[in-house]
Amino acid sequence: MIRPCMFHRASTRVLWFLLLAVLVPVLGRDAAAQGPVLLTGVVVDGAGSVISGARITVTDSAGAVAQTMASDNAGAFTVRGLEPGTYAVLVEMNLFSPQTAAVTVSAAGSAAPLRVVLTAGGFAETVVVTARRTETRLAEIPQQVDVIDSTDIERSVASDLTDVLKKNASVDVIQYSGLLSGIGIRGFRPQFSGINKRSLLLVDGRPSGVTNLSTLLLDNVDRVEVLKGPASAVYGSSAMGGVVNIITRQSRGAIGGTARLGAASFGGSEFAGRAGGSLSPRVDVDVTGGAVNQRDDFRMGNGVVRPSTSYTTYDGSLRVGVDVGDRWRVDGRANAYRGRDIMTPGDLASGINLQGSKDLDHSSQDVRIGGRLSAHALSFTGYHASEAGRTTNVSSTDPADLPYLPYLSFGNELGWTGIQAQDAWNWSRSNSLLAGVDFEKVTSLSRSYARTGTPIAPFSADSNKRTAGVYAENTLKLGGGRTVLAVGGRVDRITNETVATPLKTNFTPSESAFTVFSPSAGITYELVRGLRAHVTAGRAFIPAEAIMLTGFTTTTVGGRTQISQGNASLKPERSTSFDAGVEWTASTTRFDVTAFRTVVTDRFISNVVIANPAPPEPIVLSVVNGLDAHISGVDAELEQRLGARLGTFLSLTHYVNSKERLANGAEQDILNVARNTVRAGVDVDWGRVSARVSGRYVEGRKDNNFNLPGFPIVDYDNFGVVDLSVTYRLVRQHAVSLAVNNLFDTYYYEKLGFPLQGASFKLAYRVGF
Numbered sequence: 068m069i070r071p072c073m074f075h076r077a078s079t080r081v082l083w084f085l086l087l088a089v090l091v092p093v094l095g096r097d098a099a100a101q102g103p104v105l106l107t108g109v110v111v112d113g114a115g116s117v118i119s120g121a122r123i124t125v126t127d128s129a130g131a132v133a134q135t136m137a138s139d140n141a142g143a144f145t146v147r148g149l150e151p152g153t154y155a156v157l158v159e160m161n162l163f164s165p166q167t168a169a170v171t172v173s174a175a176g177s178a179a180p181l182r183v184v185l186t187a188g189g190f191a192e193t194v195v196v197t198a199r200r201t202e203t204r205l206a207e208i209p210q211q212v213d214v215i216d217s218t219d220i221e222r223s224v225a226s227d228l229t230d231v232l233k234k235n236a237s238v239d240v241i242q243y244s245g246l247l248s249g250i251g252i253r254g255f256r257p258q259f260s261g262i263n264k265r266s267l268l269l270v271d272g273r274p275s276g277v278t279n280l281s282t283l284l285l286d287n288v289d290r291v292e293v294l295k296g297p298a299s300a301v302y303g304s305s306a307m308g309g310v311v312n313i314i315t316r317q318s319r320g321a322i323g324g325t326a327r328l329g330a331a332s333f334g335g336s337e338f339a340g341r342a343g344g345s346l347s348p349r350v351d352v353d354v355t356g357g358a359v360n361q362r363d364d365f366r367m368g369n370g371v372v373r374p375s376t377s378y379t380t381y382d383g384s385l386r387v388g389v390d391v392g393d394r395w396r397v398d399g400r401a402n403a404y405r406g407r408d409i410m411t412p413g414d415l416a417s418g419i420n421l422q423g424s425k426d427l428d429h430s431s432q433d434v435r436i437g438g439r440l441s442a443h444a445l446s447f448t449g450y451h452a453s454e455a456g457r458t459t460n461v462s463s464t465d466p467a468d469l470p471y472l473p474y475l476s477f478g479n480e481l482g483w484t485g486i487q488a489q490d491a492w493n494w495s496r497s498n499s500l501l502a503g504v505d506f507e508k509v510t511s512l513s514r515s516y517a518r519t520g521t522p523i524a525p526f527s528a529d530s531n532k533r534t535a536g537v538y539a540e541n542t543l544k545l546g547g548g549r550t551v552l553a554v555g556g557r558v559d560r561i562t563n564e565t566v567a568t569p570l571k572t573n574f575t576p577s578e579s580a581f582t583v584f585s586p587s588a589g590i591t592y593e594l595v596r597g598l599r600a601h602v603t604a605g606r607a608f609i610p611a612e613a614i615m616l617t618g619f620t621t622t623t624v625g626g627r628t629q630i631s632q633g634n635a636s637l638k639p640e641r642s643t644s645f646d647a648g649v650e651w652t653a654s655t656t657r658f659d660v661t662a663f664r665t666v667v668t669d670r671f672i673s674n675v676v677i678a679n680p681a682p683p684e685p686i687v688l689s690v691v692n693g694l695d696a697h698i699s700g701v702d703a704e705l706e707q708r709l710g711a712r713l714g715t716f717l718s719l720t721h722y723v724n725s726k727e728r729l730a731n732g733a734e735q736d737i738l739n740v741a742r743n744t745v746r747a748g749v750d751v752d753w754g755r756v757s758a759r760v761s762g763r764y765v766e767g768r769k770d771n772n773f774n775l776p777g778f779p780i781v782d783y784d785n786f787g788v789v790d791l792s793v794t795y796r797l798v799r800q801h802a803v804s805l806a807v808n809n810l811f812d813t814y815y816y817e818k819l820g821f822p823l824q825g826a827s828f829k830l831a832y833r834v835g836f
Contacts, residue, residue, distance in 0.1 A: 117142025139320020209589025276452020318343025742767025800835030
């Protein structure tokens, strides 16, 4: 039985203790020398009603972001620790036009309170953190970044992160019935497992510790940022297609929250609650919790019930933040997820003969210390995360299994432990330098069991990956910010090690290390007011799996010994990407079109014969570099506000080319990547009613059909799915919402043999406090 790694937990506690013990006294002394310099304000609409959740961004006279926050449940906000000088306070909220106020903080540390009135019908000028790992205006970022805000999340008919991403960001998806899914960005094939993916998933800027996106629920999510294109120059490995960064809630002001109770199709029920705000002027908290139970099997779009598709999940999170003086802050976060009796139906072609059940767990904890010293914005983060799964066979095609069913067949555990340190230094009025270091250790354990319950040798050896990365990026602003040039790079030293694995007696472990440099450059230029061009170029990489780099396994095939050995000189898979586009932003219109091209080199070729001497000497197989891939396409996005009550959006991702080379020299389409993905929708805000009708059309996917001899590549069926979400606000903070998934009962699948739900609904009652 796999148990949580006690070493990881102990080392993480020590790490957090050292961070707090060493840094907090220092911060406290610094804070004691600072007087409280406060700026207060309130955000209201044209009728005078308070607006909670509005985003406030304070920038100094050089245009650098000094602080960001959100208005509380009373519409109020407080900015602490401002130096004397002139500041711009930007207040923005989705579906409202942003407002900017100039504020002067006197040498005595005083500033007049603000009252900001927002008018309906515009777009927010978004501030994001994903592209540079520090808060930056979206208009100053050369990369393409999609921001899925709290309104999008609330109006999306979604049960997990995968649903939110595919309905709001035009990513490619593999999604199974049975809570298993993954995504791909910019033409890379979607992946749902493993520690070396081609898209990077973060939570508040640190590795998420989650490989299965179906286990990331939404109650604690404030917004999601999706960076498209390479980002290894600041994040290291895996950021080839892009980065998904989940930004969690950070509530301040009066304590408030919501409770939600819902009923859904297929015997579904859910309860979720969250609360957050300030316990004192310097201490604030957020807490969330939820449970979902789908008791019955779901019905597919063809009207047939899909057996073995029920499940139960629980999740919760806690955050505590403390302002240490006026310039420093400490935040601690923890979250946990438990999935129980998650039924897995197997491929549709297998009928009811390959059903299973699984239990899934993941948890994470982090401590963050951040603050300002003169022109430096410093941050330190320590984190630990773990993910574990246990798979049980419920039915089988093998008659010998029948007396033992159900039985535990497989278990695995992944662990992440790391430290991040970063400095964002505004070293002149025109230049800012971001520099930092990351250290991380990832461990992987797996166990297999015979039908009798006896442990047997697992397919993969236990392993760990250790990474040390150093990065820097300088941003130069010219012409009053009309031109922004960013140049950076990162050096990673990665060590992969396979270790002795219980019962795997035919395997000899070893260790391998390599160093890789990833550069990037980008420029954004304002052609005329509201119209900007953006161009980026960068390199990214993923390392090979540990078993490809280290160790060797001895087997006997046809009476002759065969050795499969790792290749310590195996280079990482590399990609070089370019994109260029233009963006037009007006008071009620936003349009962006971006063309991109990626060339992937040094892809891995497995089972290559590197020695074949005369018998009885063994045949030696290994892994080598040599394959490539070519991806090019266009992303286009349009948002249009049609007055204060109506808005529309449309996006298209089209691949001109998406090919990968095989070991035999032939080329094929990259599997599970759609040639065209179109999203469109309409938002309505009319008095007490808010609603969204949205649709997604996917065309031109291919994949192997594993139910046919030779596993031929086949064309997937094209599909279009429409969703409906309606919320009616009752008196005060009471509301009723209806979400209809797959409104027209389309029969469709994201993975061949695993159709998803037909038309289904969820009716929920929500009360705020």
